[in-house]
Amino acid sequence: MTVIEKTRSHEVDVNREETVEEAAALAPGILLRGAEVGMAVLTGLLVCPPLAILAVVVAVPLLAVAIVLGLLAAILAMPYLLVRHVREHHRTHRSSVLAHGLRRLRVREA
Numbered sequence: 768m769t770v771i772e773k774t775r776s777h778e779v780d781v782n783r784e785e786t787v788e789e790a791a792a793l794a795p796g797i798l799l800r801g802a803e804v805g806m807a808v809l810t811g812l813l814v815c816p817p818l819a820i821l822a823v824v825v826a827v828p829l830l831a832v833a834i835v836l837g838l839l840a841a842i843l844a845m846p847y848l849l850v851r852h853v854r855e856h857h858r859t860h861r862s863s864v865l866a867h868g869l870r871r872l873r874v875r876e877a
Contacts, residue, residue, distance in 0.1 A: 857863060862870075 853864075857867070
């Protein structure tokens with residue numbers, strides 16, 4: 768091993784030691800934060816069952832009804848919106864459904 772290689776390996780060892788020291792310095796803070804989160808979760812679990820029951824009894828059926836009504840409204844509105852879109856297209860381009868169909872036939876024959 769040359770002197771340069773020894774120096775480089777020493778630098779790598781020092782960098783590893785610094786990384787370990789930085790992680791060790793952060794460990795107490797991480798442990799305290801974990802304990803804090805654990806206490807919050809425990810408190811949440813003590814409060815949650817009544818709220819979970821309320822959510823299941825009230826919010827879930829309300830959400831299901833809203834989804835079903837939204838889908839029903841979308842299904843009923845689709846034909847109206849399609850016809851409106853086609854009519855607007857033909858008004859903009861000053862054409863009719865018949866003229867549009869004839870142009871398509873002409874393109875196919877050519």
